[in-house]
Amino acid sequence: MGMTISEKILAAHAGLEQVAPGEIINAKLDIVLANDVTGPVAIKEFGKLGMTEVFDKEKVALVPDHFTPNKDIASAEQCKILRVFAKEQQLTHYWESGQVGIEHCLLPEQGVVLPGDLIIGADSHTCTYGALGAFATGVGSTDCAAGMATGEAWFRVPESLKFVFHGSKFQPWVGGKDLILYIIGMIGVDGARYKAMEFAGEGIKALSMDNRFTMANMAIEAGAKVGIFEPDEKTLEYVKARAKRDYKVYNSDKDASYEKIFDINTEDIPLQVAFPHLPENTKSVDEASGIKIDQVVIGSCTNGRLEDLQITAEILKGKKVHPEIRCLIFPGTQAIYLEALRRGWIETFIEAGVAVSTPTCGPCLGGHMGILAKGERSLATTNRNFVGRMGHPESEVYLSNPAVAAASAIRGEIVHPREVAK
Amino acid sequence: MGKAWKFGHDIDTDVIIPARYLNRSELDFLASHCMEDADPAFAQNVKEGDIIVGGKNFGCGSSREHAPLAIKAAGIKVIIADSYARIFYRNSLNIGMPILECPEAVQGIENGDEVNVDLETGRIENITKKAFFQARPFPPFMQELIKAGGLIPYVKEHKKNA
Ligand code: SF4
Numbered sequence: 001m002g003m004t005i006s007e008k009i010l011a012a013h014a015g016l017e018q019v020a021p022g023e024i025i026n027a028k029l030d031i032v033l034a035n036d037v038t039g040p041v042a043i044k045e046f047g048k049l050g051m052t053e054v055f056d057k058e059k060v061a062l063v064p065d066h067f068t069p070n071k072d073i074a075s076a077e078q079c080k081i082l083r084v085f086a087k088e089q090q091l092t093h094y095w096e097s098g099q100v101g102i103e104h105c106l107l108p109e110q111g112v113v114l115p116g117d118l119i120i121g122a123d124s125h126t127c128t129y130g131a132l133g134a135f136a137t138g139v140g141s142t143d144c145a146a147g148m149a150t151g152e153a154w155f156r157v158p159e160s161l162k163f164v165f166h167g168s169k170f171q172p173w174v175g176g177k178d179l180i181l182y183i184i185g186m187i188g189v190d191g192a193r194y195k196a197m198e199f200a201g202e203g204i205k206a207l208s209m210d211n212r213f214t215m216a217n218m219a220i221e222a223g224a225k226v227g228i229f230e231p232d233e234k235t236l237e238y239v240k241a242r243a244k245r246d247y248k249v250y251n252s253d254k255d256a257s258y259e260k261i262f263d264i265n266t267e268d269i270p271l272q273v274a275f276p277h278l279p280e281n282t283k284s285v286d287e288a289s290g291i292k293i294d295q296v297v298i299g300s301c302t303n304g305r306l307e308d309l310q311i312t313a314e315i316l317k318g319k320k321v322h323p324e325i326r327c328l329i330f331p332g333t334q335a336i337y338l339e340a341l342r343r344g345w346i347e348t349f350i351e352a353g354v355a356v357s358t359p360t361c362g363p364c365l366g367g368h369m370g371i372l373a374k375g376e377r378s379l380a381t382t383n384r385n386f387v388g389r390m391g392h393p394e395s396e397v398y399l400s401n402p403a404v405a406a407a408s409a410i411r412g413e414i415v416h417p418r419e420v421a422k
Numbered sequence: 423m424g425k426a427w428k429f430g431h432d433i434d435t436d437v438i439i440p441a442r443y444l445n446r447s448e449l450d451f452l453a454s455h456c457m458e459d460a461d462p463a464f465a466q467n468v469k470e471g472d473i474i475v476g477g478k479n480f481g482c483g484s485s486r487e488h489a490p491l492a493i494k495a496a497g498i499k500v501i502i503a504d505s506y507a508r509i510f511y512r513n514s515l516n517i518g519m520p521i522l523e524c525p526e527a528v529q530g531i532e533n534g535d536e537v538n539v540d541l542e543t544g545r546i547e548n549i550t551k552k553a554f555f556q557a558r559p560f561p562p563f564m565q566e567l568i569k570a571g572g573l574i575p576y577v578k579e580h581k582k583n584a
Contacts, residue, residue: 037441037444037486037488038485038486038487040447041447041487041488041491044447045574048574049574049577049578050578066444067444067445071445072445074445074446075445078445078446078447121485122485122487123484123485124483124484124485124509126485138485138509139485139509139512139513140485140486140487140490140509140512140513140516140517141487141513142487142513142516142517142572142573142574143512143513143516143573145574146573146574146577149577150577189432189479189482190432190478190479190482190505190507193479193505193507193508194508223479223482223507223508225508278432365436365441365444365484366436366440366441366442367441367442367444367445371442384434384436384483384484386434386436386437386483387434387436387437387459387460388436388437388440388459389436389441391442393440393458393459
C-alpha cells in the first residue's frame with residue numbers, strides 16, 4: 001500500500017521499507033533544535049546523561065530568540081548557558097544578537113533545515129519546517145537532550161489528515177494565515193491531535209513559500225504533530241539558493257491512506273480573526289469589525305517574513321497609526337529586516353508611527369518588548385491567544401493576518417483592509 | 423490519597439506556567455507560580471500527593487517542559503484528564519510525571535474530592551463519592567520508559583548496552 005509523505009520520511013529515517021500509523025519507531029535525526037527557554041533545561045539533562053559531545057556538531061542548532069537581546073539578568077544567565085555550550089561543542093548553528101532571528105524564520109532561511117529532513121525541536125512551532133516537505137515536530141527539553149546525545153528519537157507514526165484546497169483564487173488580502181485559521185476554526189484546537197496535517201491542491205500550489213510557512217507554523221494550534229507540504233518548484237527554488245548539503249524530495253503516493261480528507265474551496269475563505277482565548281474561536285473580519293484595540297503586533301515566526309512586511313508596508317504607506325495605538329513590528333530575521341530597509345519599508349513604518357524592533361520573540365509569548373496591562377487588548381499576527389499570552393492574565397489577544405493588523409492599526413479598531421485602502 | 427484540583431478543557435501551557443516566569447528554570451520557583459492564571463490560590467494551597475483533574479486536550483500550547491516540571495514540583499502525584507496535547511504527554515512521561523486518560527473519572531470527580539490512584543493498575547478511587555474508575559493503561563513502550571524512570575535513565579541504560 002502507498003505511503004504519505006510523512007510516512008515515507010519516517011520510514012526512511014528508521015531504515016524501514018514501510019511504516020503504518022500507530023507504529024512506534026526509532027529514527028535518525030537530521031537537526032535537533034533548542035532555544036533560550038528550552039535549551040538550558042536540555043543542556044542540563046544532556047549533562048545528566050554523562051555525555052561530553054553532541055552526536056554531530058553540524059546537526060544541533062541553538063537559537064537564543066525568546067528573551068534576547070537579554071531582557072534581564074535571569075535571561076542573560078540562561079543565554080549564557082547556551083553560549084558556553086555552543087562554544088564548548090563548537091556548534092555550527094549558533095547565532096548571537098545581531099545575527100540571530102526568530103528560530104522558525106531563521107533555520108529555513110539559512111538552509112539549516114531542508115526537504116526530506118527529520119527534525120525535532122524543543123519548541124512547539126518546529127512544525128513550521130513542514131512547509132519545506134520536512135517532517136518536523138516539537139518536543140520537550142528531555143527529548144531534545146536525548147536527541148542531541150544520540151541523534152535519534154522515538155516516534156509514533158501519526159495518522160494523516162489531508163486538506164485539499166480547490167481553486168487558486170482567493171478573496172482580496174486572504175493569505176496563508178486565513179487558510180490555517182479557517183481550518184483550526186473548523187476542526188478545533190485538538191482536531192488534529194497526534195496527527196499529521198497534509199496540505200494539498202491547486203490553492204496550495206498557488207501560495208508562496210512565506211504563506212506556506214505561516215500555515216505549517218500553526219499546525220500545532222490544531223494539536224498536530226506536523227503540518228506538511230509536498231515540495232514543488234517553489235520549494236525547490238527557495239531551497240536551491242540555501243542548501244549546503246544534500247536533501248531528498250518525498251511525495252505522497254496516489255494510493256496513500258488518510259484518516260480523513262477535507263475539501264475546501266479557496267474562494268469561500270474570508271479574512272479571519274481568532275477571538276480570545278483560543279485560536280479556534282475564529283470569525284470573519286467583518287464580524288470582528290469595530291472591536292477597540294490598544295496594541296498591534298506584526299511579526300513572529302508566523303507572520304514575520306518578507307511578504308508579511310510587504311503587505312504591511314503597502315497598507316501603511318503614507319498613512320498614520322491611530323494616535324491611541326501602539327503598533328510594533330518585529331521582522332523575523334536580520335536578512336528580512338535588511339531587505340525591508342533596502343526596499344524603503346522600514347522608512348514607511350517609522351513615518352507611520354510604528355516601533356520597529358530587532359528580531360525577537362518579544363511580546364508574542366509575553367516575554368518583553370510590548371507587554372499588555374490589565375484589560376488591554378492586542379491584535380497580533382502571532383499564533384496563540386491563550387489567557388495571559390501577551391501579558392496580564394486579564395488582557396486579550398486577537399489573531400489575524402498582517403493586512404488586517406496593519407489596517408486596524410490605522411483605524412484604532414479591528415477593520416477590514418478595504419476600509420483603509422480606499 | 424490526595425485532594426482533587428479540577429480544571430476545564432484545553433488547559434494550555436501558558437496557564438500552567440506563564441511565559442513571564444520562563445526566564446528562570448529552578449523547580450521551586452516554577453512550582454510557586456504553577457497554574458497561576460487559572461487559579462491564583464493553587465500554588466499556596468496544593469499539598470504533596472494532591473491530583474489534578476483536567477478536561478480534554480490538557481497541556482496544549484508550547485513545548486515548555488517547565489509545565490509538567492512545575493506541576494510535579496508543586497507536589498501533584500498524578501494528572502487525570504480526558505485527553506492530553508501531544509507534546510505535554512510526551513514531556514510528562516519523559517520527566518516522570520504520571521498522567522492518566524480517563525474521561526469517566528473526570529466526570530466522576532469534583533473539585534475537592536479525596537482521590538486515591540494506583541499508578542500500576544490505573545485504578546482510580548473517589549473516596550468522597552465511593553466510586554471506582556479504570557484508566558487506560560500506558561502503551562508498552564511507555565511502560566518501559568516509566569520503568570527506567572524517564573527518558574534520561576532510559577537512554578543511559580541503552581547506551582551502556584550498546
Ligand atoms: S515568535 Fe512566538 S511562537 Fe514563534 S518561536 Fe517565538 S515565542 Fe514561539
